[in-house]
Amino acid sequence: MDQVKFGTELISRLMDHLSSQLDGCVGVGLSVWPDGRLMRAVGRAAELDQLQLDGADGPLVVASRDERQTVGQVGGVDVVAVPGSWGNGGPVVLTVYLDHAPRGEDLKAIEEIEPLVATAASVVEFCAGEVLRADQMVRMVQHRRYIEQAKGLVMGARPCAPGEAFELLVRASQHANVKLRDVATALVLVVGGALEDSAEETVEPPRVAFDAARRLWDGLRK
Structure with missing residues (x-):
């Protein structure tokens, strides 16, 4: 569907923009839960997201399970995992990987972009007839x-x-x-x-x- 193509392109642009706005950003990932499907990855995000999925542990897994922002390290890389709740269908989780512990300006930039990414992802899933329902x-x-x-x-x-x-x-x-x-x-x-x-x-x-x-x-x- 055209909406899906547009939504996917919007997600890519938003994630690329976020990556460019953060000094020391080494990757940005977006996954859909509860199945842990990787929707989009920039830089090292695909590798580091998969590392957590394989081990069933890490900030990404915790954020998806508890639906709360989680900070930690994966493979020696600092990560901020931010869930956007979709109700009973499970959250979408944005992971941002940095070469330093997240600072206030990092969290601010993530906060500004994450709602747009989550909303675009919800439209893609809804139009594709996947996880989301209108409610x-x-x-x-x-x-x-x-x-x-x-x-x-x-x-x-x-x-x-x-x-x-x-x-x-x-x-x-x-x-x-x-x-x-x-x-x-x-x-x-x-x-x-x-x-x-x-x-x-x-x-x-x-x-x-x-x-x-x-x-x-x-x-x-x-």
Whole structure:
């Protein structure tokens, strides 16, 4: 289909752009889960993604399983693995490989591009009749909206740039070992009491996410 061809080309351009924007980037990969199918790879990503798939371990595997941003090393190379949730069909995971430990500017650049890559990938899969269904695409958009709302709350409580607000949410999710989308949703509920334009089928986050959100909010107000 023409949409699939366009979507694939868009993914390639976005990943090439991300690679060019990051100093010391040695590879960028995009895989579809739960089957771990590699959709696109730049540089050493194909080799390093496959290494984790073969060993059933590493940041890529953890990010796909727990649906939370994961940082680590693979074969001596630093990696940031960022999942974009597609609902019950499993996430798409963007892996970015660097020759240094990820810095704030690296995470900011990844944050800006990852939603576009994940959305383009979802369109490709949907048009190809693969993993995605229309309702899963809607949920993915909802999850991203909640994350943006949570970032806005963090920025309001502690004047900071969007990238720093996102980092604080990521740290809270990693510390509590809970999905980023759950911490973000819980924070919106804790502070605002309701979700904007929420769908009836929205699932309430687990208690641990609410605990993490409250700790984050209490810390921001000190």
